[in-house]
Amino acid sequence: MSVRRQIATLFAVVSCFAAATEAAEVVALGASNSYGKGVNRGEDFPAQLEAMLRAKGVQASVANAGINGDTTAGMLSRFDSAVDGSTRVLVLQPGGNDARKGAGDQRAGNIGAIMAKASQRRIKVVMVENGMFRGLPHQVDGVHLTPEGYRMLAASLLPRVMGGLRR
Template sequence: MFAVVNDGARAQAADAETVKILALGDSLTAGYNLPPGDAFPVRLEAALRDRGHAVRVVNAGVSGDTTAGGLARLGWLLDGEAPDAVIVELGANDALRGLPPQKAEENLAAILQSLADRNIPTLLAGMYAPRNLGPEYIAAFDGLYPRLAERFDVPLYPFFLEGVALQDRYLLSDGLHPNAEGVQVMVDNILPHVEALVERARQTSG
């Protein structure tokens, strides 16, 4: 006798093998002023699938979000279908508003602690403060990401806008947000780090 597997069972099995990545961030993740298909999570999922990874990248980016906003909505994001891995990209709006780096660090620490408590592999994407905020603010803000990565033993991608910031050809007219080409540069640069995250997620779940 041969077992008959219906389409629903196949779909469930395939979904069980798919690594769900939650991209928790602000407008840089959300895809500010871009067509939906050009948002960072969509481009990242496509790049990972092109390299043979069975993944689903969920866009949990909210334009204007601060570290406090990300922390406030983390609970319900995790209470549903829990992700297998998380990319945390927050802090740019804290710096743009000149909010205290110490508070941003506290909020990100709370996020990382919640993910650690759930044993969810995490990649922390760092940001740099605007250079016009003064050396003390810059040192405090830029340094919080390496400190958190060491404290929580999570990998750090030092600068989410690596290769894109200050490059007009990769930015929208506001000079802050990536255009579609810029998003692709971001994806290409971070891809090896996310592939390592996917592998950690598989090891954790396996």
């Protein structure tokens, strides 16, 4: 085998290995309960979800694109900057800020537009509606979860996120 062919073969093997070891990306797009309002960084559900994925042997990064007080209109406007070509799963937590800010009538349309954009990019959407927070430990404000509550939320999302990464 010529040196040129050996180099080409080595390059192909290295390229395949690099592609196989790239981390899949998960983006948590949402409001304060995605951001982790009231808890330390690393105690929010996206960080805990990443740790759980890694504990299962899944080398996936989870980007926290949560913003305190954000509305679904804000999430829709940030979609293109929050996800990129490596995003495979979008964990969407629309929150309740639309109603608090007088934009409740736009919520369903904005969520639909976000889901349509994700579908166009073949990104699996895992919804986190406010009802998922019932029964989980909350901070004294009654709205935001404790670190344990975020851990429990991440654990409940784990199977669906792993399923989205396997597709």
